[in-house]
Amino acid sequence: MSVLSGKNVLLGVTGGIAAYKTTYLVRLLIKAGATVKVVMTPASREFVTPLTLSTLSKNPVLSSFTNEDDENDTWNNHVDLGLWADYMIIAPATANTMSKMVAGNIDNFLLAVYCSAKCPVYFAPAMDLDMFKHPSTQHNFEQLASYGNKMIPAGTGELASGLSGEGRMAEPEEIVDFIEKDIASQLPLKGKICLITAGPTYEPIDPVRFIGNRSSGKMGAALALEMATNGAQVILVMGPSHVSSDHHLIDRVNVETAQEMYDTVHEHIHKADYAIFSAAVADYKPINAADQKIKKKSDTLTIELTKNPDILASVGAMDKRPFLVGFALETENELEYAFAKAKKKNTDLLVLNSTRDKGAGFGVDTNKITLIDRDRNTTEFEVKPKSEVAKDIINEIINRTI
Template sequence: MEGKKILLGVCGGIAAYKTASLVRLLVKDGYEVKVVMTTSSKSFITPLTLSTLSKNPVASDFIKNDQGEWQNHVELGLWADLMVIAPATANSMAKMANGICDNLLMSVYLSAKCPVMFAPTMDLDMYQHPSVKANQATLISYGNIIIRPGIGELASGLEGEGRMAEPEEIYNAIQNHFNSKQRFNGKKVLVTAGPTFEKIDPVRFIGNHSSGKMGVSIAKKFISEGAEVVLVSGPGVEQLDEVDIHQLSVNTADEMYEATKSNYQQVDVAIFAAAVADYRPAKISSEKIKKAEDAMIIELVKNKDIAYEMGKLKTLKQINVGFALETENEELHALGKLKKKNFDLVVLNSLNDIGAGFSHNTNKITIFNANQESRRYSLKSKEDVAKDIVDAVFELYED
């Protein structure tokens, strides 16, 4: 990354100490780094440390020195190829979202013409507060790129979300930003994710253990590649606030079918990652069913097979990708779905593989194409699996 210019904004949070490692990683890889600090951030890490590591003077005040030389915030904002604010505290995020310009860092942020990334950091309850969430959503709507905090031990001693991403994670986000070819720029992608819940009565339902993590990871990866994504998600699936995701939350298979069908003809790629219930109760009781006999029989009727129905509507310009979660005769069942549902690719994962399937953060897959050729992958994080799937879709465009 020789010659790429990074402007690092450091705010006053305990995670500021991590910026020393981040600067070191960036400089080692050939980035040119300049640092702008808020006054409060100096309580957590010294300007001398960051200027030594960055090999550039650290800016923190509008006046550079005793001679009254002005620190040109506009010049700093125009200098950078990318601005990264890490840590981004609740206070600074509020200022960024509302255009409050009371320190040098905020002046530089408001003057910046380059993309801006921000890495939130704060305690568990603060991060969940509606005002913080609203400011975060506003920043994303402005086109800022969030580097999401992790879950772990916080400075307060609590355990939860709000821990600033590690320096290596921020470094990787920066690398991906510059390396991304935006291969799906201008493309529209539909992704289904998570389970469906089929009501028995007001308190009971038929469902499954799907978390929607795989579908969400795929949706995020397509967004990072420039696509506009419609995410049709079942109950319990993570709610996303990325700018280019239009998320439709549904509960039942019928609702997922209608949401998918209404968007399908406008998309270039459809990824059917949801674990849709095959059957639903023929009758839904309006009252809670009371315990009476030793046994209870519930008549079930078949739901529409969403992927199959969309396969009948598929045009030559569209790509459909399906999933096969199997426990026996796995390849045979996967290849059967490939043909029956008019898939261009089918992704097979087995519940017999440790770390694969529902609720895990990892997955192990085999991808089959329309010629029944297969490619097997090792156990990976679902984020890395999503990359493999998106790469496989892109290969279809190259062929």
């Protein structure tokens, strides 16, 4: 999964022959998972049609403050559009447009959006060789960088004039690659390793029956995705679950029993900077699992159970351990039991859930949590989708460790 997945990308297209490449750029951005909106200068419409870009982006293309074909249409709000974007790309960025960006000369809708944007802005220069080398253009590159804009280096090759040299706009693949690498380099957890457990464990009674629980693994998968989104390499140890966890930074290890989860955790824990144990691990397992299916021979059946290894406690007891986050699901006396668990398991943070809270628990897409730290401080959150709950938890971890 790309770092652009789920992001809002605003593409500004200016009037140069390289504008035709933006059709491919839009498709690549959407393939990366971004939502794309396009703003064009009036001159750029001579090189690529708004219809093409609106069809590819699946959003209306804007090039003026009002819809010229409808005098009763509402004003296009450049401020809202600038605030909508997580990232803005100006490609191609002509010498004319860059000079206006430097001077603050807002004579078209795209430049108004640019000056309203609060997000990172990338620009991909495209012009002929002599224009590219001109001192005024080189000065504008420096000025735009001083404003915080990021220049995507131009390539060298055949130009529209027939000359060959520097000034050719970077290819769409190069633009996306540059932006992805730049974003990734600034992620707060880049270079960190996080081990996460998720889902239930199944403890076999016989070849077809097991002791388990209703955990879906959704919360753990959301945590893994949020950790990866912030740049961490994630080792996701997942009990039996059909929940997806696709991301290029997530290495998923599927396990079934508590013992398998314990063994996998201790195989990897030594290299982890963070450990989040959100799995609903079975506390007990049958002492002797039957080799064959148990037949129904009487009205009662007695199964002797023994304790499973305590994964959270085993890591909490390590002399050198990662930043440790545990989960507690309670049905009564929630805070009292949670405080006791946090102390006993030696966690840095404990995430408390209660089955009495509507919207929390197993199998649902929402959760309601209270965070408890080592000093018994509590932070309570409202019911949210698990993806948003994961953001709250990971943000708290980042704030405490980065």
